[in-house]
Amino acid sequence: MSSRSDLASNQVSFIILLLSLLLVELCNGGITSEYIRGSNLPDDMPLDSDVFKVPPGPNTPQQVHITQGNHEGNGVIISWVTPVKPGSNIVRYWCENEKSKKKQAEATINTYRFFNYTSGYIHHCIIDDLEFDMKYYYEIGSGKWRRRFWFFTPPKPGLDVPYTFGLIGDMGQTYDSNRTLSHYEMNPGEGQAVLFVGDLSYADRYPNHDNNRWDTWGRFVERNVAYQPWIWTAGNHEIDFLPDIGEIEPFKPFMNRYHTPYKASGSTSPLWYSIKRASAYIIIMSCYSSYGIYTPQYKWLEKEFQKVNRTETPWLIVLVHSPFYSTYVHHYMEAETLRVMYEQWFVEYKVDVVFAGHVHAYERSERVSNIAYNIVNGLCEPLVPDELAPVYITIGDGGNSEGLLTDMVQPQPSYSAFREPSFGHGILEIKNRTHAYFSWNRNQDGYSVAADSVWLLNRFWGAQKNTA
Numbered sequence: 001m002s003s004r005s006d007l008a009s010n011q012v013s014f015i016i017l018l019l020s021l022l023l024v025e026l027c028n029g030g031i032t033s034e035y036i037r038g039s040n041l042p043d044d045m046p047l048d049s050d051v052f053k054v055p056p057g058p059n060t061p062q063q064v065h066i067t068q069g070n071h072e073g074n075g076v077i078i079s080w081v082t083p084v085k086p087g088s089n090i091v092r093y094w095c096e097n098e099k100s101k102k103k104q105a106e107a108t109i110n111t112y113r114f115f116n117y118t119s120g121y122i123h124h125c126i127i128d129d130l131e132f133d134m135k136y137y138y139e140i141g142s143g144k145w146r147r148r149f150w151f152f153t154p155p156k157p158g159l160d161v162p163y164t165f166g167l168i169g170d171m172g173q174t175y176d177s178n179r180t181l182s183h184y185e186m187n188p189g190e191g192q193a194v195l196f197v198g199d200l201s202y203a204d205r206y207p208n209h210d211n212n213r214w215d216t217w218g219r220f221v222e223r224n225v226a227y228q229p230w231i232w233t234a235g236n237h238e239i240d241f242l243p244d245i246g247e248i249e250p251f252k253p254f255m256n257r258y259h260t261p262y263k264a265s266g267s268t269s270p271l272w273y274s275i276k277r278a279s280a281y282i283i284i285m286s287c288y289s290s291y292g293i294y295t296p297q298y299k300w301l302e303k304e305f306q307k308v309n310r311t312e313t314p315w316l317i318v319l320v321h322s323p324f325y326s327t328y329v330h331h332y333m334e335a336e337t338l339r340v341m342y343e344q345w346f347v348e349y350k351v352d353v354v355f356a357g358h359v360h361a362y363e364r365s366e367r368v369s370n371i372a373y374n375i376v377n378g379l380c381e382p383l384v385p386d387e388l389a390p391v392y393i394t395i396g397d398g399g400n401s402e403g404l405l406t407d408m409v410q411p412q413p414s415y416s417a418f419r420e421p422s423f424g425h426g427i428l429e430i431k432n433r434t435h436a437y438f439s440w441n442r443n444q445d446g447y448s449v450a451a452d453s454v455w456l457l458n459r460f461w462g463a464q465k466n467t468a
């Protein structure tokens with residue numbers, strides 16, 4: 001009796017197993033990495049950490065950072081903070097090839113208050129008369145405590161201009177954030193500029209959004225961002241909206257500290273703008289500003305996509321904080337209204353790749369779209385693959401104190417190509433008008449190890465069937 005029931009139960013188990021395997025075979029769209037990671041939440045580095053050290057001197061420039069300063073790429077915005085009083089507002093700069101021809105430019109100086117915090121003196125200096133593809137030195141501060149840095153301008157925009165971008169998102173200021181930055185710096189393929197997909201300091205995790213943590217973050221990342229431009233995207237941790245203590249001006253600390261060249265692209269807000277850099281045209285969107293039809297951002301984007309000339313900048317890249325496609329449980333479909341609004345244009349204008357953060361993990365999608373749905377036709381499943389669509393890459397794994405997101409939609413949907421909740425950074429190497437190579441590096445690996453990688457074939461110049 002018991003042996004017969006054992007047999008029946010074995011048969012049922014076997015059928016369930018077979019069905020499960022079939023289901024996985026049918027639905028599994030890609031790879032869910034089985035990499036094992038620690039479960040502890042990362043701690044912010046303490047205030048007396050080396051990386052937060054104030055440079056010596058009574059009012060020495062600190063938190064030095066640069067970003068692109070005009071639309072073409074031969075401009076830079078140099079920013080820094082002096083803690084005690086307004087510093088010299090002069091930037092002296094010169095091209096490596098012309099050491100005798102030192103020029104100077106003037107910075108504006110502003111401060112802001114946030115509840116009981118008063119900022120230092122924030123200097124911003126726009127320089128837009130640089131030559132392409134050169135090394136420049138710049139000096140800020142005065143006298144004994146003057147500080148010198150350097151950066152490289154990108155090559156002039158053009159069809160087959162190689163260029164390498166780093167990708168970092170949702171960084172914060174934990175020990176893991178520091179590992180991510182070190183890992184990026186030590187990567188033999190380190191980028192020439194960073195595309196930062198939002199959520200910078202996570203100062204808003206502290207009581208009253210303690211803005212001293214914006215200062216510590218500025219000092220922490222200076223070692224990289226003073227030497228190569230980081231292209232800023234605003235995330236939800238930049239909103240700093242806290243009406244209970246009277247702070248009702250969204251993005252106040254971010255917009256005071258981090259300027260963008262928005263006017264150069266005809267934008268009316270620092271939160272959405274575009275730049276050309278070498279062979280890439282990069283559109284930065286703000287998913288926490290209004291984006292519905294008739295809004296300023298919508299009207300700007302409507303014209304913006306039409307402006308892109310793929311014979312000048314073959315690669316079209318979009319940065320937006322919240323991902324259109326993500327198969328992690330947390331933040332699932334949060335950007336759905338944004339996707340409904342704008343995915344059509346991404347496909348129509350042949351966007352190559354969309355980078356997002358927000359989800360604290362890594363994920364790469366297949367080329368996928370979901371734009372056929374018109375409420376009566378029932379076509380509401382993503383089309384996989386859609387060779388006309390961008391690849392969506394989530395890179396919100398910079399290392400912040402909220403930790404990694406490990407819960408995933410199961411089984412892995414067909415539009416997900418690779419997913420793994422580990423801290424790391426990305427590298428996008430544009431080789432020529434047709435080919436670019438994207439790789440993702442997890443912090444636990446060696447500096448030159450790619451945990452995931454893919455060749456991207458340009459949607460305008462190189463798209464063929466059955467290619468990435």
Ligand SMILES: [Fe+2]
Pocket residue numbers: 170199235236237321357358359
């Ligand atoms: Fe976020």
